[in-house]
Amino acid sequence: MSNITIYHNPRCGTSRNTLALIRNTGAEPEIIEYLLTPPTREKLAALIAQMAIPVRELIRAKEKLYDELQLDDPALSDDALMDAMLAHPILINRPIVVTPLGTRLCRPSEAVLDILPLPQRAAFAKEDGEPVIDEKGERVAGR
Numbered sequence: 271m272s273n274i275t276i277y278h279n280p281r282c283g284t285s286r287n288t289l290a291l292i293r294n295t296g297a298e299p300e301i302i303e304y305l306l307t308p309p310t311r312e313k314l315a316a317l318i319a320q321m322a323i324p325v326r327e328l329i330r331a332k333e334k335l336y337d338e339l340q341l342d343d344p345a346l347s348d349d350a351l352m353d354a355m356l357a358h359p360i361l362i363n364r365p366i367v368v369t370p371l372g373t374r375l376c377r378p379s380e381a382v383l384d385i386l387p388l389p390q391r392a393a394f395a396k397e398d399g400e401p402v403i404d405e406k407g408e409r410v411a412g413r
Contacts (some may be wrong), residue, residue, distance in 0.1 A: 273369065273370055273387070274292055274299035274300070274367065274368065274369045274386075274387075275299055275300040275301075275302060275367070275368040275369075276288065276289055276292060276299045276300070276301055276302070276363065276365050276366070276367050276368075277301065277302050277304045277309070277317075277364060277365055278301050278302065278303055278304070278365050279304065279305060279364045279365070279368075280303065280391060282364055282365070282385040282388065283397055283398075284364070284376070284377055284378065285314070285356075285364050285365040285378050285379075285401075286397065287379035287396045287397060288365045288367060288376045288379040289301070289365070290394065291382050291383065291384065291386070291390070291394060291402070291403075292367070292382060292401065293379065294390050294392060294394050295386055295387075295388035295389060295390060295391060296321055296391055297386075297387075297388055298335040299367075301342045304359055304362060304364065304366075305306075305359050305360060307378075308356065308359040308362075309356075309362075311352060311356055314351060314352060314355065314362075315352065316365055317368070317373060318371035320368070321366070321373050321374060321375060321376065321410050324348075325351045325352060326348075326351060327347040327363075327375070328362060328363050328375065329351060329353070329354070329355060329361055329362075329363065330360070330361050330362065331339060333360055333361055335358055335360065335361060336361060339354055341354055341361070348352075349384070363377065363384065364377075365374055365382075367382050367385060369385045369386060369387055369388055371384075371385040371386070371387055372384075372385040373385075379396065380402050380409070383409060389407055390403045390407040390408075391407055392405070392407065393405045393407075404413075
């Protein structure tokens with residue numbers, strides 16, 4: 271049983287890069303494809319509390335549905351925003367990673383490095399070729 275969980279969308283490059291950084295430590299996380307298995311209201315609220323971020327910060331504003339549902343309205347309550355994310359999980363920003371060191375929305379993907387309990391074992395570059403970890407397992411400068 272892994273002590274790392276990733277709320278993952280395999281169609282998202284940031285999510286795939288984050289998963290690869292986790293695996294680069296030798297860990298195999300529990301992968302929750304949240305579009306197939308959305309979190310409950312209680313779990314979503316717990317994740318938001320653990321990340322200590324405003325509910326609005328977890329909404330994916332780039333989705334067409336965000337505009338269609340007029341979720342940019344500042345008068346919308348946290349409950350209304352959570353209702354929208356629960357009804358339409360595509361609106362939940364990703365990936366969210368939970369480890370013994372914390373819970374984080376990993377955008378950019380290298381944000382996961384701050385909460386991974388194990389070190390990187392090898393060089394790593396994002397899918398687009400951008401280097402993140404060098405051959406010594408250290409962060410590339412500026413990452």
